[in-house]
Amino acid sequence: MKIRYILSLLITILLILTSCDSGSVTDTDENEFSFDHEINPGQSATEFLTDDDFERLVIQVQYMQGYEPTQEGLQNLESFLSDRLNKSTVTIMEPEEIPASGESSYTANDIRDLEREHRTQFSSENEIAAYFIIVDGEYSESDVLGIAHFNTSMALFGPKFNEVSSGIGSPSKEDVETIVLRHEFGHILGLVNNGVDMQTNHQDTDNGRHCDNDQCLMFYAFRNADLFANIFGGNIPELDENCVADLQAVGGK
Template sequence: MNLKCAAVLICLLIFATSACNDDDTAQPNTSTLQPVGASSHDFLSDENYESLNIEIQYMTGYEPSSAVLNSLESFLSTILNKPAGIVFIKNEIVAEGKTTYSAADIRALEQIKRTQYTSNKNIAAYFIFLDGGYSEDSSSSKVLGIAYQNSSMAIFQKTIESLSGGIGQPSTNLLSSTVTQHEFGHILGLVNNGTDMVAQHQDVPHGKHCDDADCLMYWTVENSNNLADLLGMSSPPSLDTNCLADLKANGGK
């Protein structure tokens, strides 16, 4: 092979390598593209992961309060086996200014914005607090939060704030805390969605929810139908004994 041909071949190899690297970096982290509940055991137990990082991304003007995050940490600390602790990584992102977001919109935002992923002995979860409502809202019911992948949750904070904090309404901190913890319950596989039931308690007509109306995992908790039930409460509803038994059997405390 002469020098001219060798130089051309080297250039082609460099170009091909660069193109492959660019393609790789453009791909989403595949560990986050699994169904809700698929990583429940890893979140609950210390078998594979001893610590938890929770990335909190919020759109400008919709930052969750320290009270909401403290309540979430307290809730998780009582049920997760994470001896190395739970850490929050919080950062602001530019508001999109959209009236509503679909699940596809939210997934696309996460792929661009998310920075924390599971590695070594640390598992990562992701929240995005949005400046709009959900595309599947109706005139009679507003969705307050969704869990949409194995480690990913969205909170429709603008909707929450519009339905809380006023006369005859629950406090914004209480409603935000309740929805945030409910969605994490889905990430942990509740109900019958990655974490098996010890005893039957799934409210089948309402999907992956508990049949106990007083439980955190009751179906109305993640939508506007639950607001009256929170009046007079100072903290979010608790998980009932059936949900707690399920989590413990799947590696939780």
């Protein structure tokens, strides 16, 4: 009897240790959904590009007073994503106004804190969520129109859009929004060399995670307010063949 008891005790301990070492979820929570929205841009590229884990995409847009995005800009973003992502639906929620912060400039950490305070739409089973926030100040580090600050999150800097789209001969606000919204989402999709491997080397290493083709949507100047007007030729830039090949290599269209 004593030997049987000892054997039974040893088996019980072994089962407990095996369960702890595996790191797997327990039966009670194995079906719970979990997705990290606070990792680096580009790290969720395949989740956006393919329908392996998520068949649908929903995008939440929030803006500070005076900086509501145009419907044309959002519609153009939706068409761009529908063309490149394997999703049954791409839905952009009605833009929502949030209180103005009244700051002249914002750091990336400021933007992240604002998202944590205001964002309400997150990924759920079979639906991945992305997020845009449009703030009432400029970016603290450089003269940029937008940034991608998390794996599903982007920020636009409202005053810079007004600056670029004002004056005779300037591009329209709709065109500026279209380009910058698509450009920043390109970084979320892993471009350039930012989570998706390049099929051909086309990174402009002098300007970070950008394409070396000055006609490509992912060219660095399309996010810089001081260069935008000089490079914009009146046509909305598309992804070049190298960028498209990168997306298609991991399941995009």
